[in-house]
Amino acid sequence: MRVSLLASPLRLGAREAKNRLYRAPVLEVAGNGPDAARILRRELEPSAASGCGLVFQGACLVTPEGGRSAPGLSRVHDRAFVLSLRPAVEAVKAHGALLLMQLGHGGLQTMELWHHAYRQEHPDLATLAVSEPPWWMKALSPLLDLSRVRVMTDDELRALAEAFGAAASHAAEAGYDGVHLAGANGSVFQQCWSPVFNKRTDAFGGPTLRDRSTFFRLVVEAIRRRTPRDFLLTTKVPAETEAPFFVRDALSLDEGAQIARIAQDAGVDAVAPVRVGVTRDQATARGAFPEIAWSDPRWQKGYDAAFGRARKHAVKAANRVAAKAIPFEPAWNAAFCRAVKREVSIPVLCEGGLREKAEMERLLGSGACDMVGMARPFYAEPRLAWRLLHEDEDARLLCESCNNCTIPQVTGAPGVCRTPEILAKRGEMMKRGAYGPRE
Numbered sequence: 001m002r003v004s005l006l007a008s009p010l011r012l013g014a015r016e017a018k019n020r021l022y023r024a025p026v027l028e029v030a031g032n033g034p035d036a037a038r039i040l041r042r043e044l045e046p047s048a049a050s051g052c053g054l055v056f057q058g059a060c061l062v063t064p065e066g067g068r069s070a071p072g073l074s075r076v077h078d079r080a081f082v083l084s085l086r087p088a089v090e091a092v093k094a095h096g097a098l099l100l101m102q103l104g105h106g107g108l109q110t111m112e113l114w115h116h117a118y119r120q121e122h123p124d125l126a127t128l129a130v131s132e133p134p135w136w137m138k139a140l141s142p143l144l145d146l147s148r149v150r151v152m153t154d155d156e157l158r159a160l161a162e163a164f165g166a167a168a169s170h171a172a173e174a175g176y177d178g179v180h181l182a183g184a185n186g187s188v189f190q191q192c193w194s195p196v197f198n199k200r201t202d203a204f205g206g207p208t209l210r211d212r213s214t215f216f217r218l219v220v221e222a223i224r225r226r227t228p229r230d231f232l233l234t235t236k237v238p239a240e241t242e243a244p245f246f247v248r249d250a251l252s253l254d255e256g257a258q259i260a261r262i263a264q265d266a267g268v269d270a271v272a273p274v275r276v277g278v279t280r281d282q283a284t285a286r287g288a289f290p291e292i293a294w295s296d297p298r299w300q301k302g303y304d305a306a307f308g309r310a311r312k313h314a315v316k317a318a319n320r321v322a323a324k325a326i327p328f329e330p331a332w333n334a335a336f337c338r339a340v341k342r343e344v345s346i347p348v349l350c351e352g353g354l355r356e357k358a359e360m361e362r363l364l365g366s367g368a369c370d371m372v373g374m375a376r377p378f379y380a381e382p383r384l385a386w387r388l389l390h391e392d393e394d395a396r397l398l399c400e401s402c403n404n405c406t407i408p409q410v411t412g413a414p415g416v417c418r419t420p421e422i423l424a425k426r427g428e429m430m431k432r433g434a435y436g437p438r439e
């Protein structure tokens with residue numbers, strides 16, 4: 001019998017993951033209410049209980065206001081709130097998984113820019129940018145409201161870096177094994193690295209990637225200063241290969257690999273390279289145009305609130321175009337991971353379109369990466385780890401990347417699979433005991 005690399009342990013910084021399978025960060029929509037710990041436990045524990053070696057909690061915001069890229073994200077600037085998540089943390093870790101909280105800030109790309117109702121509810125909230133928005137964003141006005149954009153001062157960027165450190169210290173105290181920086185998907189980190197968004201001439205900008213890494217280095221320093229020595233620190237790393245043709249200077253694959261090197265030099269324990277665009281778009285989660293999700297009457301009120309009645313149709317059309325322009329590819333980040341592996345000696349985490357066990361074993365075996373992760377498939381099968389670890393090499397996950405789960409989330413809807421055929425298949429598999437013993 002062939003040895004499964006997926007099931008073999010991996011050294012991650014000062015810790016060890018019991019296998020090479022991880023749950024990539026996706027929205028849990030846990031918010032900051034009294035139910036946050038219960039929701040997080042419900043969303044995260046099945047992945048750990050079914051065998052995942054590493055679990056990433058989806059993006060959490062490090063500031064008390066602003067920076068929010070989607071509804072339902074938790075804010076983790078408040079120590080008492082983070083400590084209240086302990087029951088969820090303990091439940092996940094009791095299964096032997098490592099648990100990392102993802103920390104983020106949307107910078108320019110936040111709800112103040114695109115969410116109609118949120119803008120009206122927060123009339124005084126500024127949108128904090130690294131530099132003046134590029135011309136093509138200005139051309140998209142009034143689809144995007146740039147009237148409240150303010151370029152961050154040197155002091156504000158330094159304070160934001162410290163906020164990452166403070167949030168990480170709360171996470172350490174609550175029992176998390178580490179934090180994962182939201183380094184891609186249009187975040188403030190990507191905006192600092194990208195020449196498209198960073199035109200600064202002060203300490204945070206400049207012609208080279210190293211010049212534009214000052215913010216990232218300050219964040220890493222703040223986290224290392226405020227957390228124990230064995231606390232894990234990982235990050236996503238972007239390459240803006242899916243930028244539209246009219247966007248000049250987008251980060252290439254090679255520049256993405258250099259960023260991974262910079263992250264390693266700064267003291268990061270592992271990197272997850274992802275090919276993205278320059279806005280929060282289909283490139284992050286490639287898949288089909290989600291017709292069912294767009295036409296479902298249950299979400300129309302929420303779409304009206306999110307996009308505005310008239311603009312909703314423009315957003316839907318743009319989503320249709322993006323789904324065609326950036327099609328699904330199995331393991332679409334594998335080549336980027338290989339390029340990063342040539343640059344760094346720390347573990348490289350591969351995610352994006354991984355659906356077949358044989359392919360995961362191949363990627364691990366060929367040295368393309370050190371761990372493999374999935375995001376949407378966990379919505380479709382919260383206990384998929386059991387199948388991957390116990391079934392033969394021909395095991396295939398149910399998720400069809402149709403994206404019916406993603407669009408309703410702009411309304412604050414929970415992250416669940418919304419495709420009836422997939423849910424029916426999951427039900428059959430559950431009856432057959434495919435997900436292991438139920439706790």
Ligand SMILES: Cc1cc2nc3c(=O)[nH]c(=O)nc-3n(C[C@H](O)[C@H](O)[C@H](O)COP(=O)(O)O)c2cc1C
Pocket residue numbers: 024025026027058059102182185236274284285286351352353354373374375376377405406409415
């Ligand atoms: C609904 C949804 C929410 C996501 N939220 C995050 C997030 O909070 N942070 C992040 O780094 N990536 C996020 N992602 C990207 C995923 O981590 C992952 O890279 C992407 O979905 C591709 O993997 P998949 O094909 O297995 O879904 C999200 C993706 C989806 C679909």
Ligand code: SF4
Pocket residue numbers: 287376377379380398399400401402403404405406416417418419422
């Ligand atoms: S709706 Fe279900 S099948 Fe479609 S992408 Fe989401 S999880 Fe996968």
